[in-house]
Amino acid sequence: MSSKIFVNLPVADLEKSMSFYTALGFTNNPHFSDQTAACMVLSETFHVMLLTHAKWHTFTDRPIPATDSSEVMLALSCENRAAVDAMNEAAAANGGIGDINAAQDHGFMYSRALADPDGHVWEPFWMDPAAIPSDAQ
The missing domain is CATH 3.10.180.10 (2,3-Dihydroxybiphenyl 1,2-Dioxygenase, domain 1)
Incomplete structure (x- = not known):
C-alpha cells in the first residue's frame, strides 16, 4: 500500500x-x-x-500563524512550466496571492510561489531531472 x-x-x-x-x-x-x-x-x-x-x-x-508569516512552504510538482504558471494565475484570480516570492528559473527547474487566502504558502514547480547540470548533482 x-x-x-x-x-x-x-x-x-x-x-x-x-x-x-x-x-x-x-x-x-x-x-x-x-x-x-x-x-x-x-x-x-x-x-x-x-x-x-x-x-x-x-x-x-x-x-495559528498570522497570514503574513510563513511556517512552511509546500512544494508541489507540476507536469510542465505551463502548469506552474496556470496554478499561480488561478491562485491570484481566486482570492490568493500569486508570486509572493520571485519566480525561480534554473532551466532544469522552474517554480513560482503563491499564498492561499489564509497565507499558506505553496510552491508549484516543474523539474526535468535529465537536464540537471552534472555540477549540481
Whole structure:
C-alpha cells in the first residue's frame, strides 16, 4: 500500500478556501467534509484538509500563524512550466496571492510561489531531472 499525505490547514472561511482549492484543480471528497472541515483531493495520494479555526483547535492548542508569516512552504510538482504558471494565475484570480516570492528559473527547474487566502504558502514547480547540470548533482 502506498502512503497518503493529508496536509491539515487552518482556514478562516471554509467556503472561500474550498472555492480557492477547487480553482487550483482540487476536488472535494464529501465523505470527509462537513461544516467544520473539507477534504480537498489533488490525487489518489495527496489531500488537503481545510479546517475551520474552531476545528483546528480540537487538534492543538498551538496558535495559528498570522497570514503574513510563513511556517512552511509546500512544494508541489507540476507536469510542465505551463502548469506552474496556470496554478499561480488561478491562485491570484481566486482570492490568493500569486508570486509572493520571485519566480525561480534554473532551466532544469522552474517554480513560482503563491499564498492561499489564509497565507499558506505553496510552491508549484516543474523539474526535468535529465537536464540537471552534472555540477549540481
